[in-house]
Amino acid sequence: MIYDAVIIGAGPAGACAGYWLAAAGLKIALADRRKFPREKLCGGLLTCKTVDMLRTILPVEDIPKYGISGTYVFHHGRSAAAFKLLSEAYTVRRSQFDTLLVEAAEKRGVHSYLGEPLQSIDFIKREVCLSGGHRLGYSILIGADGALSRVRRFSGIPKNEMGFCVESHVPWELLKNPDHLRNGGIEIYYGDFSDGYGWIFPCEASVAVGVGNLAQGMTEQEILAQYQKFLADILISTDIKPAGAYLPSGTSVALGTPLYENLCLIGDAAGLIDPFTGEGIYYALLSAKTVTDAIVSGKTAYPEYERRMSRIIQEIQDTVGIRNRVYSPPVLKHSLDFMQSAAQYSEKLIDETIVRYAKTYADAYEELKFYSR
Numbered sequence: 001m002i003y004d005a006v007i008i009g010a011g012p013a014g015a016c017a018g019y020w021l022a023a024a025g026l027k028i029a030l031a032d033r034r035k036f037p038r039e040k041l042c043g044g045l046l047t048c049k050t051v052d053m054l055r056t057i058l059p060v061e062d063i064p065k066y067g068i069s070g071t072y073v074f075h076h077g078r079s080a081a082a083f084k085l086l087s088e089a090y091t092v093r094r095s096q097f098d099t100l101l102v103e104a105a106e107k108r109g110v111h112s113y114l115g116e117p118l119q120s121i122d123f124i125k126r127e128v129c130l131s132g133g134h135r136l137g138y139s140i141l142i143g144a145d146g147a148l149s150r151v152r153r154f155s156g157i158p159k160n161e162m163g164f165c166v167e168s169h170v171p172w173e174l175l176k177n178p179d180h181l182r183n184g185g186i187e188i189y190y191g192d193f194s195d196g197y198g199w200i201f202p203c204e205a206s207v208a209v210g211v212g213n214l215a216q217g218m219t220e221q222e223i224l225a226q227y228q229k230f231l232a233d234i235l236i237s238t239d240i241k242p243a244g245a246y247l248p249s250g251t252s253v254a255l256g257t258p259l260y261e262n263l264c265l266i267g268d269a270a271g272l273i274d275p276f277t278g279e280g281i282y283y284a285l286l287s288a289k290t291v292t293d294a295i296v297s298g299k300t301a302y303p304e305y306e307r308r309m310s311r312i313i314q315e316i317q318d319t320v321g322i323r324n325r326v327y328s329p330p331v332l333k334h335s336l337d338f339m340q341s342a343a344q345y346s347e348k349l350i351d352e353t354i355v356r357y358a359k360t361y362a363d364a365y366e367e368l369k370f371y372s373r
């Protein structure tokens with residue numbers, strides 16, 4: 001079979017790219033090594049900017065979700081700040097959410113090949129081979145196969161720098177203090193986790209409890225030890241099974257090489273993660289939209305994709321520098337104290353940056369420095 005585009009990976013990046021490209025009239029194949037529904041380690045937090053993009057694919061009412069209305073921030077275990085969320089945000093279970101997106105893509109006409117890992121790519125013949133024996137020819141190949149992308153590896157693009165997260169979904173009954181979470185709050189824990197944070201995100205039937213280190217520098221064992229200590233602080237029993245996963249740290253975003261001008265990486269495979277928060281679903285969708293717009297623009301797809309992605313990548317890389325400064329202990333404490341003392345201003349700033357991305361982190365950082373002097 002020959003397709004206009006073959007997409008490897010049917011997470012949010014691949015499924016949304018498939019949907020939008022098929023909606024533009026292109027013949028699309030979407031392949032994933034797993035059958036859906038499948039689990040994906042993730043807090044499942046969707047901010048308003050992501051929800052806005054999702055509306056072009058399916059009614060948001062159709063997504064099983066939990067409404068989030070506030071953020072409670074802790075520093076070395078003590079309550080440090082609390083902010084209302086000014087725009088909509090939700091948590092979702094990724095197994096359900098990702099399945100809905102794949103189904104929406106299929107309904108739009110995408111041919112899916114699920115449960116078949118990518119086996120090889122012939123970049124000269126422009127053909128991928130899946131483990132089930134399917135051979136798919138393409139004009140454009142889209143690598144959307146996550147943080148440890150094989151498409152990226154096969155094409156010789158250096159691998160992303162990775163952070164590492166440990167997370168599990170735990171029953172509500174195990175929480176020592178569920179009050180904020182029951183009222184739609186998420187909890188973020190700073191101070192004990194260098195270059196990262198701990199989180200509790202409520203969902204309908206359970207809560208996601210995790211710690212993540214968004215830079216290299218700690219071993220997986222050290223992060224797991226931090227996680228066990230975190231669990232002991234917040235749960236009445238720590239008898240749960242955690243899982244670990246890599247995510248890009250945002251520091252080595254790369255798109256491809258001139259050798260393969262018909263290869264586009266998106267989502268985690270491209271290294272697109274918010275270096276402050278670890279939020280990646282937004283960038284999965286944003287890059288899926290960007291690659292779609294580049295392909296349907298009628299211009300040569302790869303240079304157009306590279307041009308459109310370069311602004312996003314620049315913003316992510318600027319944010320890495322800011323993150324490294326803000327996560328340094330004295331700056332973090334000072335920023336949290338200031339943000340709590342000016343809660344209304346901070347709520348607006350969080351809304352403009354993290355929730356809606358109407359303002360870049362670089363601009364927000366300059367503003368915060370100016371006002372908190």
Ligand SMILES: Cc1cc2nc3c(=O)[nH]c(=O)nc-3n(C[C@H](O)[C@H](O)[C@H](O)COP(=O)(O)OP(=O)(O)OC[C@H]3O[C@@H](n4cnc5c(N)ncnc54)[C@H](O)[C@@H]3O)c2cc1C
Nearest residue numbers: 009011012013033042043044045118145146267268280281
């Ligand atoms: C612990 C943790 C918590 C997180 N919490 C949040 C959060 O709350 N909010 C948020 O926005 N982001 C969060 N993220 C980040 C988010 O999960 C990712 O950024 C997002 O899933 C990226 O989407 P994607 O489609 O690029 O990749 P993925 O969702 O990873 O999908 C990639 C797909 O490719 C498939 N695949 C992989 N290899 C192959 C292969 N060889 N052949 C075929 N298919 C293959 C996989 O099966 C998978 O379905 C979190 C990440 C972690 C690790």
